[in-house]
Amino acid sequence: MQAPDYDAFFASYVDFYNAALADKPVIRDLRACYAEYLVSASGQAVMGGENGDDYEKVLEKGFGFYRAIGVVEMWLRGVEAREIFAGHDEARVSFTAQMRRKDGSEFPLDFEVVYFLQRRDSGPKIFAFLSEDEMELFRSLGLVDGEGKPVGA
Numbered sequence: 001m002q003a004p005d006y007d008a009f010f011a012s013y014v015d016f017y018n019a020a021l022a023d024k025p026v027i028r029d030l031r032a033c034y035a036e037y038l039v040s041a042s043g044q045a046v047m048g049g050e051n052g053d054d055y056e057k058v059l060e061k062g063f064g065f066y067r068a069i070g071v072v073e074m075w076l077r078g079v080e081a082r083e084i085f086a087g088h089d090e091a092r093v094s095f096t097a098q099m100r101r102k103d104g105s106e107f108p109l110d111f112e113v114v115y116f117l118q119r120r121d122s123g124p125k126i127f128a129f130l131s132e133d134e135m136e137l138f139r140s141l142g143l144v145d146g147e148g149k150p151v152g153a
Contacts, residue, residue, distance in 0.1 A: 043133020
C-alpha cells in the first residue's frame with residue numbers, strides 16, 4: 001500500500017480542529033480521522049477507548065476546555081512521517097496554537113504530537129498518540145490553576 005499524503009491528512013485534521021474551536025458541528029468529521037479504538041498518552045496518564053458516542057462527548061468537552069483557556073486557532077507547522085511496520089506509520093506533527101489570554105494579549109504556542117496511524121484503503125486512521133504533559137505546560141503559562149481549571153473561568 002502506498003504511503004498516504006500525511007501533509008494533506010493533517011492539514012484536514014487542523015481544519016476540523018479549527019472548526020471545532022469555532023463551535024461548528026464537525027466532531028463527527030474529526031472522529032473519522034481516528035480508528036475504532038484509540039490510545040492516548042501524555043505526562044499525566046495513558047487512556048484508551050472506543051471511538052463512539054462517548055468519545056464524541058469527550059472531544060466536545062475537550063474543545064470547550066481549549067476555548068476556555070484561550071486557544072484561538074491552530075496551524076500545522078510540519079509533518080515528519082515514517083513507516084514503522086507494513087501498513088503502520090509514525091508521524092511527528094508540529095503545531096502552533098494561537099493563544100489569547102483573558103486580558104486580550106495573544107501569543108503563539110508551539111508543540112508536537114506523535115501519532116501512530118494505520119494505512120487503510122479508505123485513508124489513514126490514527127490509533128494512538130503521544131503528547132507532552134499539556135496540563136503542566138498550561139499551568140506554567142498561567143492558563144489553568146493548580147487543579148487544571150481555566151484561569152478566570
